[in-house]
Amino acid sequence: MKYEPGRMGTSEGIGLAVIMTITSIFVSSPAFILEKMGPLAWVLPLIAGTIIISSIFLLAHIFSRFPGNLISITEQLLGKAAANVICLYYIFVFFSLAFMGLREFSENTLLIALPLVDFNTAILWYGLGAAVIVYAGIETIGRVIYLALPFIIGLILISLIATYPLWEVNYLFPWQGYGINQIAENSVGLVGMQVGVIILAIFASSFQTARTIKTAAIFGVGGICILHSVFFIVFIMVFGTKVGMERFLPLFELARLVYLNHYIQHIEAIFIFLWVIVGIVSIAASLFASLFLISRLANLATIRPLIPAITFIIVELSCLPPDVTTIIKLAAKIYLSNFFGAFILPILLFIAAIIKDRRKKSCTCEQ
Amino acid sequence: MYLRAITLLIFTVFALITTGCNGAKETDEVAYILSVGLDAAPNNQFSITYRIAVPRTLAGIDPSQGQNKNSSILVNVTAPSLTEGRNLLKSIISREPMISHIRIFVISEELARKGLGDILGSLMRYREYRGTIFLAIVRGSVREVLEKNRPDLEVLPSRWIESMFQLHSESSYYLRADVHQFYKRLKNESGAPYAVVIGINPLTGEDQGRQAVDKDKGKEYLASQIPRQSANPLDMCGTAVFKGDKLVGFLNNKETRAVSILLGDLTRGFMSIEDPLVPNKSVHINVHLARKPNIIVDISSAIPVITISVFLEGEFIGIPSGTNYESDEYMVLFENQISNTIFDQITSMLKVTQDLGTDVINFGYFIRPQFNTVQELEDYHWDSKYSEAVIKVNVQTKLRRNGLMRKTTPIRKD
Numbered sequence: 001m002k003y004e005p006g007r008m009g010t011s012e013g014i015g016l017a018v019i020m021t022i023t024s025i026f027v028s029s030p031a032f033i034l035e036k037m038g039p040l041a042w043v044l045p046l047i048a049g050t051i052i053i054s055s056i057f058l059l060a061h062i063f064s065r066f067p068g069n070l071i072s073i074t075e076q077l078l079g080k081a082a083a084n085v086i087c088l089y090y091i092f093v094f095f096s097l098a099f100m101g102l103r104e105f106s107e108n109t110l111l112i113a114l115p116l117v118d119f120n121t122a123i124l125w126y127g128l129g130a131a132v133i134v135y136a137g138i139e140t141i142g143r144v145i146y147l148a149l150p151f152i153i154g155l156i157l158i159s160l161i162a163t164y165p166l167w168e169v170n171y172l173f174p175w176q177g178y179g180i181n182q183i184a185e186n187s188v189g190l191v192g193m194q195v196g197v198i199i200l201a202i203f204a205s206s207f208q209t210a211r212t213i214k215t216a217a218i219f220g221v222g223g224i225c226i227l228h229s230v231f232f233i234v235f236i237m238v239f240g241t242k243v244g245m246e247r248f249l250p251l252f253e254l255a256r257l258v259y260l261n262h263y264i265q266h267i268e269a270i271f272i273f274l275w276v277i278v279g280i281v282s283i284a285a286s287l288f289a290s291l292f293l294i295s296r297l298a299n300l301a302t303i304r305p306l307i308p309a310i311t312f313i314i315v316e317l318s319c320l321p322p323d324v325t326t327i328i329k330l331a332a333k334i335y336l337s338n339f340f341g342a343f344i345l346p347i348l349l350f351i352a353a354i355i356k357d358r359r360k361k362s363c364t365c366e367q
Numbered sequence: 368m369y370l371r372a373i374t375l376l377i378f379t380v381f382a383l384i385t386t387g388c389n390g391a392k393e394t395d396e397v398a399y400i401l402s403v404g405l406d407a408a409p410n411n412q413f414s415i416t417y418r419i420a421v422p423r424t425l426a427g428i429d430p431s432q433g434q435n436k437n438s439s440i441l442v443n444v445t446a447p448s449l450t451e452g453r454n455l456l457k458s459i460i461s462r463e464p465m466i467s468h469i470r471i472f473v474i475s476e477e478l479a480r481k482g483l484g485d486i487l488g489s490l491m492r493y494r495e496y497r498g499t500i501f502l503a504i505v506r507g508s509v510r511e512v513l514e515k516n517r518p519d520l521e522v523l524p525s526r527w528i529e530s531m532f533q534l535h536s537e538s539s540y541y542l543r544a545d546v547h548q549f550y551k552r553l554k555n556e557s558g559a560p561y562a563v564v565i566g567i568n569p570l571t572g573e574d575q576g577r578q579a580v581d582k583d584k585g586k587e588y589l590a591s592q593i594p595r596q597s598a599n600p601l602d603m604c605g606t607a608v609f610k611g612d613k614l615v616g617f618l619n620n621k622e623t624r625a626v627s628i629l630l631g632d633l634t635r636g637f638m639s640i641e642d643p644l645v646p647n648k649s650v651h652i653n654v655h656l657a658r659k660p661n662i663i664v665d666i667s668s669a670i671p672v673i674t675i676s677v678f679l680e681g682e683f684i685g686i687p688s689g690t691n692y693e694s695d696e697y698m699v700l701f702e703n704q705i706s707n708t709i710f711d712q713i714t715s716m717l718k719v720t721q722d723l724g725t726d727v728i729n730f731g732y733f734i735r736p737q738f739n740t741v742q743e744l745e746d747y748h749w750d751s752k753y754s755e756a757v758i759k760v761n762v763q764t765k766l767r768r769n770g771l772m773r774k775t776t777p778i779r780k781d
Contacts, residue, residue, distance in 0.1 A: 038741045112494055132377055166547070171555070173735035174744050240555035241741065246491070257547055259499040262529055266467075 008206045010215045012142030016203075016285060017220025019145045020196030021052075022152070023282045025228055026275060027104050028248050028328060029193060030235060035245040036186050038177030042232035047183060048190035049225025052197055055343050056217035058350040059201045064210040065353060070201040071296055077352040084297060086345065090202065091293045093341050095314065097196055098286035100331045102126055103318035105279035107327070112252055113272045120319070126280060127315040133284035134291065134307050138203060141285050148277060153227065155270050159251065160234045162258040162267065167237040177241075192338030196282075197221055199289050201346075287311065394422055398462035401439060401525035404473040404509035405486065408445045413478070415452040416443045416510045418524060419460065420468075438523055441513055449489055466495035470525040472502050472546065473565065475509045479607065479614035484553075487612070491550055498547025501532050502562040504607035504614060506591060515567055515600050531603055532563075536634040539627035540588075540620035541603050553612060556741075557731020557749045559720070561626075564605040564617055566591025577619070581711035582641035582704055584649045587619040608725045616723045618716060625716035628677060628709065629728045631659035637684065643704045645688040650701060654681035654709075654764065664733045664756075666747070671756040673730055679709065682768035689777040693769045706762040713760050726753045 024030075024045075034041045059070065066073045070090070075083035106123040114122065133141060145152075197220075200213050207213050235250050238257065247253045252275075255268040291303040291310055300306070321327040404416035424437045442459055446452035456464050472490070474483065490496040505512045518527035535543045544562045552558035566589065574594040576586030590602040606618040606626060618626060627633045633656045639649040657680040665672040686692055692701045720727050731749035738744040 115494070129381070132374070132381070135374065168732065170732050170735045174738040174740050175736070176739045178741050240551055242554040242556070243551050246554070253498075256497050257499060261533065262526075265499065 007208060008139055008142060008203065008212075009208055010212050010219075011146040012139055013200060013207060013212055013216025014220040014223075015142035015145035015147075015149070016138070016199050017197055017216050018149060018152075018224055019141065019278070019282050019285050020199055021194045021221055021224040022227075022278055023101060024190065024193050025156070025224075025231055025251055026249075026278055027108070028250070029190075030232060030250040031245050031247050032328075032332065033186055033190065034232075034236070034241060034250075036178065037182050038241045039172050039174060039236055040177030040180070040183070041236065042172070042229045043183065044186055044190055045225045045228035045232065047187045048194060049221055049228075051187065051191045051343055052194050053217050053221050055346040056197060056200060056221070057214055058346045059198075059204070060210040060213045060217075062349055062353040063201075063204050063213065065357060067205070069204040069206075070198065070349075071293070072205070073353070074349060077349060077356055087293050087297045089341060089345075090198065091290055091297070093195055093198075093338055094286045094289040094293065095317075096334050098130075098283050098290060099314045099318040100327060100334065101279065101283045101286060102130070102314060103321065103327045104324075104331070105275070105283065106318070107324045108249060108252075109272075109276070109279075112249065112268070113275070123315055123318060126283060127311050129280040130284040130287050131307050131311040133281060134288045134311075135304065138199075138285070138288050138292075139206075141281060141288065145281060152274055152278065153223075155274055156227065156231070156251070159255045159258065159267065159271060160231060162260060162264070163234060163238050163254055165260075166257060167234065168240070169237060171236050171240045172233065188339045189332065189335050191342045192335035194221070195335075195338040195342040196286060196289075198341060198346075199285065202289055202292065287314065290314075392463060392465075396462055397465045398460050399465050399468045401469065401523065402471045402473060402513060402528065403449070403469055404475075404505075404513045405449075405478055406475045406509045407477045407481070412445050412447050413449070413452065414443060414445050414510060415449065416441060416513050417452075417456060417464075418513055419464075420523060420525070439525075441510075443510055449486065466493075467497065468525075469496070469500050471528045472500055473505055473509050473512060474503070474562075476504055476506050476607075476614060479504050479562075479609070482612040483549075483609075484612040487546070487550055487553070490546055496546070498545060498550070500546045501528060502544045502546055502549055503565045503603070504562045506564065506566045506589070506617075512565055512567055512601060518599050527599075536627070536632055538620075539624040539633050539636055540605070541623060542606055542627060542630075542632070544606075549609075552729065553609075556735075556744055557726060558729030559725035559727045560609040560612070561727055562607045562609070563603055564590040564607050566602050566604075568593060568595060568600045568602050570596050570600055572596040582643075582708045583621065583712065584639040584641055585621070587621050589617055589619050606727070608720065608723060608727055610723065610725050615725060616719070618719060618727070621712050622716035622719060625709075625713045626727055628656065628679075628713065629660055629662070629675065631656060638705070638708075640701075640704055640708055642686075642688045642690065643700050644690050644697075648688040650686050650688070650692065650704075651684035652681045652705065652766065653684050654679045654705065656680075657765070662728075662730065662733050664730050664737075666734055666737060666752075671734075671752050673756050673758045675713070675758065675760045677709065677713070677760070677762045679705070679762065679764045681705070681764060681766050683766060683770050683772075685770075686775050689775050691775050693772075693774050698766060702764045702766055705764040705766075709764070710760055710762040713762065714758070717758050717760075721754050721756070721758075724750070724754045726750065730756070 033044055037044055062073055066076050071083050071087050074086045106126050109122055200216055204213060235244055235254060252268060252271055255271040258267045259265045291306050295303045399420040400417050401420050402418045406414040408414040418439050418441055420439050421437055442456060444452050444455040446455050453464055516524050518524055521527040532543050535541055541563045549560040552560040568591050572594055575592040576588045578586060589605040593602050604620050606623045607614055608616050608618060624636060636654050638654060639651050642648040642650050657678045661676040663674045691697055
């Protein structure tokens with residue numbers, strides 16, 4: 001099929017893993033996590049990262065036994081009907097990631113960078129930008145992000161380090177925050193937010209080996225989760241819990257506070273540059289995954305004719321929520337439900353693979 | 368072939384129209400507001416004074432020749448809020464008011480005593496305001512302060528403000544106070560917000576200062592009290608202290624320097640200390656913190672006990688009496704003199720803040736690691752305990768350098 005990507009290596013894998021997880025730093029989710037976790041919020045990305053990496057490792061283990069991608073191994077393990085249901089589920093997951101990302105990034109662009117632009121124009125440009133990138137293919141998306149990675153990470157780190165004069169370490173205490181019991185519930189939400197990493201399993205057949213996927217997960221997801229955790233530490237030290245939970249765009253607010261001297265201030269323009277790159281490419285990656293799954297489900301020969309139509313549907317869908325509060329509430333609910341796709345489903349597939357493996361072995365022995 | 372051409376065209380169009388110029392404004396379309404002053408006006412309104420830059424007058428100005436009289440203009444409106452004030456401002460000036468370059472908010476004492484909660488709300492939410500805007504309280508009329516601010520060394524009043532705040536640690540007679548720290552202390556679990564005090568000096572040369580505590584030869588001043596007869600009539604001196612969002616009192620220059628010491632900000636401080644052996648003379652020194660003060664807050668008993676250890680280092684600037692304080696036998700004597708003076712200034716400042724019930728040092732910050740959860744910390748209610756806290760202060764000083772003189776030889780007597 002034409003839409004099957006070519007061979008992808010560790011670099012593309014890391015690029016894809018990064019772009020599907022890094023958006024959680026750019027949007028308002030850190031403020032919501034801070035509200036629930038308090039000073040302990042920095043632990044959450046590490047826990048969520050461990051869960052999501054474990055999930056990818058389970059899937060990689062299956063791929064080493066049963067070659068293929070997430071949908072084809074589901075077909076092998078659970079049958080065609082189950083594979084179609086799983087395919088439909090992940091179409092919903094990536095569709096929702098694309099339309100929620102589109103709305104959030106468009107709204108936030110209006111809020112911080114281009115307040116005079118009409119909302120419809122902003123959302124159309126984001127949609128159009130993502131659609132053009134989708135034409136280039138998933139390998140290109142992975143490579144572009146891998147190449148841009150030093151700049152993205154570097155600029156985020158510069159924004160964080162430049163707030164050094166405002167760091168107050170004791171704001172990281174009381175160390176249990178609002179209670180350790182909050183970790184479980186909020187980890188579910190953050191893992192669900194990073195469900196996009198499953199893209200590695202969806203395109204598993206294009207990666208060189210299962211080991212490539214594991215390496216991409218460790219360096220891509222692991223690296224971003226550490227960055228996310230460091231971001232939380234700096235954010236808490238600069239704002240404290242009470243003020244931090246009020247902020248709508250935490251990373252942007254941090255960048256706005258940079259004031260080293262008369263000449264080094266107002267550096268948030270760097271942040272806007274990052275914002276648009278990460279936003280458009282992450283929407284494109286989710287859009288590509290949705291299109292790939294739709295084409296596979298419908299047995300289409302190519303995805304390209306679908307790109308304008310699906311992009312248009314996603315743009316229309318993202319315009320439906322009446323305000324930004326509604327989209328955030330909706331996103332929170334969807335992220336919670338995404339835990340199923342990010343962790344539960346890989347476990348179920350792993351169990352099914354073990355059972356199938358044992359049956360195979362017992363059949364071989366009987367012969 | 369056609370697809371490639373179309374893609375190329377799309378990318379070219381993208382490159383041309385997504386360069387971030389949408390909504391861009393030329394500098395001659397924008398009025399850059401440099402400072403905003405708020406006075407109380409009748410019927411719960413604000414008298415808002417804007418200082419707006421006139422960029423074209425800056426071209427070719429030699430900064431050493433002082434401020435150009437037309438480098439900025441003042442506009443005053445009366446409005447019920449800052450947002451309505453901005454609307455009214457647009458009816459007066461031809462350009463779009465640009466708020467994002469404001470350097471300072473100056474608020475009158477009368478308004479500050481009523482509370483700044485309502486004003487800060489809009490500052491923290493709207494994207495054009497930022498936390499790095501400096502914050503000052505004026506004893507008297509804000510409009511008058513903005514009108515009379517004529518910096519001699521800077522072209523723009525905004526540069527004067529920026530330089531003043533950036534170099535606050537040169538004397539530590541005022542602190543760096545911005546909207547971010549004010550709001551952070553207002554909302555988080557502990558710490559009293561503070562702002563800088565600005566006043567108009569009458570330029571009469573009259574000394575309204577109070578003799579400083581203990582052996583400090585310098586006097587205690589607040590803004591507008593510094594005895595002088597010339598230069599820019601604005602004084603920036605002292606600290607306005609808040610309880611919640613309401614102004615409750617002022618700390619003078621010496622108390623402010625004591626705050627600076629306990630905040631760990633004192634990078635340099637010149638002092639004139641009474642000569643222990645010749646009391647009618649002073650010894651001039653330059654001191655700084657050798658390390659951040661060690662603050663331990665013990666909350667194991669009903670009344671918290673705060674133990675503070677301050678370690679200062681310094682050098683001699685001048686010994687007019689000619690006493691050989693560089694020698695070991697006199698050095699300790701003079702170091703104790705400095706330590707006692709700083710001790711008295713710190714305890715005097717802490718007494719004022721305890722009487723006001725405002726934890727300006729933010730001792731509550733140091734108790735955070737002693738709690739497991741935020742709920743436990745909130746239930747402790749640090750603010751209500753601060754006034755009763757027992758505070759133990761220990762100040763040590765070590766003079767490590769003698770300046771450019773190895774020893775002092777006495778002046779020859781006939």
